[in-house]
Amino acid sequence: MSHPSSLGVVSLLSAKKRGIQPIVVRFKFRRLVSKCANSHSLARLAPSFSPTQLGVGIPGGCEAAIHSARRFLETMPKDNVVVKLDFSNAFNSLHKLDMLQTIVNTAPELFPYCHSAYAKPSLLFYGQYTILSQEGSQQGDPIGPLLFCNTIQTLLASLTAVLRLGLMDDLTLGGS
Numbered sequence: 202m203s204h205p206s207s208l209g210v211v212s213l214l215s216a217k218k219r220g221i222q223p224i225v226v227r228f229k230f231r232r233l234v235s236k237c238a239n240s241h242s243l244a245r246l247a248p249s250f251s252p253t254q255l256g257v258g259i260p261g262g263c264e265a266a267i268h269s270a271r272r273f274l275e276t277m278p279k280d281n282v283v284v285k286l287d288f289s290n291a292f293n294s295l296h297k298l299d300m301l302q303t304i305v306n307t308a309p310e311l312f313p314y315c316h317s318a319y320a321k322p323s324l325l326f327y328g329q330y331t332i333l334s335q336e337g338s339q340q341g342d343p344i345g346p347l348l349f350c351n352t353i354q355t356l357l358a359s360l361t362a363v364l365r366l367g368l369m370d371d372l373t374l375g376g377s
Contacts, residue, residue, distance in 0.1 A: 243257065353370075
């Protein structure tokens with residue numbers, strides 16, 4: 202297996218309190234492309250996320266979720282409940298094929314890029330060990346939150362609770 206520094210040109214950047222650290226330039230270009238793809242897609246997909254998924258592409262989404270939940274709690278009938286779900290390791294729990302299929306259905310222009318980034322397992326390097334990351338988006342990938350929210354949006358929209366709020370992987374449901 203290749204070491205990360207053999208995958209691209211390595212530059213040395215200074216980081217506060219951590220000294221000099223190697224940065225693989227190839228990954229910097231990947232992050233730049235992901236940021237561009239994310240920016241393009243958020244403008245188109247954000248309206249389909251609102252009002253249930255407020256964690257990505259919705260300016261002030263967190264505040265809107267807090268106000269909606271507070272308003273629901275203040276007027277909630279006695280036989281209703283509010284449940285908050287925080288999925289453990291949620292981003293790594295999605296199947297990559299599900300993420301890609303959802304992109305095909307909702308933002309097909311992104312599919313070639315997402316396919317090149319996620320169709321095969323990613324290699325993670327830890328010392329002398331190489332680990333295959335076979336599920337979810339890659340940590341730190343700027344398009345990761347969009348891929349996650351886009352994939353779970355169908356599930357979130359299908360719920361029948363009166364209050365349905367998603368802040369990425371934190372879901373709040375309220376009703377009988």
